[in-house]
Amino acid sequence: MRRGQAELSVLAGIADGITRAPRQRVSTSKSYRDLKAWQASMTVVERIYAATRRFPHDERFGLTSQLRRACVSMPANLAEGRARRSDRAFANHVSIALGSHAEAETCLEIAQRLGYLTPVERDDLMTYLDSAGQLLSGLYRLLNAGNKQ
Numbered sequence: 001m002r003r004g005q006a007e008l009s010v011l012a013g014i015a016d017g018i019t020r021a022p023r024q025r026v027s028t029s030k031s032y033r034d035l036k037a038w039q040a041s042m043t044v045v046e047r048i049y050a051a052t053r054r055f056p057h058d059e060r061f062g063l064t065s066q067l068r069r070a071c072v073s074m075p076a077n078l079a080e081g082r083a084r085r086s087d088r089a090f091a092n093h094v095s096i097a098l099g100s101h102a103e104a105e106t107c108l109e110i111a112q113r114l115g116y117l118t119p120v121e122r123d124d125l126m127t128y129l130d131s132a133g134q135l136l137s138g139l140y141r142l143l144n145a146g147n148k149q
Contacts, residue, residue, distance in 0.1 A: 032082035037135035041075035041097070044128045048104070051125060055116045063116070067107035073100035074132060078139075091143035094136060101133045 032038050048071045052064045074097045081093025108129070112122040 032079040035078060035082070035135075035139070037094075037097075037132065037139050038075050038078045038082075040128070040132035040135050041071075041078065044104070044125075044132050045071045045075060047125055047128050051117065051121065055111070059116070063107060063111060063114075067104060067111065070100045070103040070107060073097065074104070074136070078136075087143050091140060094140045094143060098133070098136050098140060101129065101136060104129055105133075 045068075048067060052067060055064045077093040077097040077100065081090040081097075084090055084093070105126070108117065108122050108125055111117045112119060117125070
């Protein structure tokens, strides 16, 4: 396999969320928009914004803002990290996105406990959040495997 083909193969794995160790530098040519983790995170943002529109007005600067910012941070960190010139920097931004994912999970739990979401609504949102989290975790493992070689 030629060098260019090997890099495309690795990138295809990232875009699909596959967790296999790369042989070449991971951050080569594809856009962050091609990452399945970024796409799933963007879906989470859309769903969270729709759900938080129904939160009480007095939570606008509290839980609503916190939850929205945590969710926006996931795809934003993927985009910023992907634009960096090293896999290590990219992995660091994916790690930050994972932290934001955990923050969003906690905020959803709080919203349900405070009665702003029903358990069914929370579970529906968690399904999207879990999907994004799995892809973020796989991408993080892939990038770290590349840094150990």
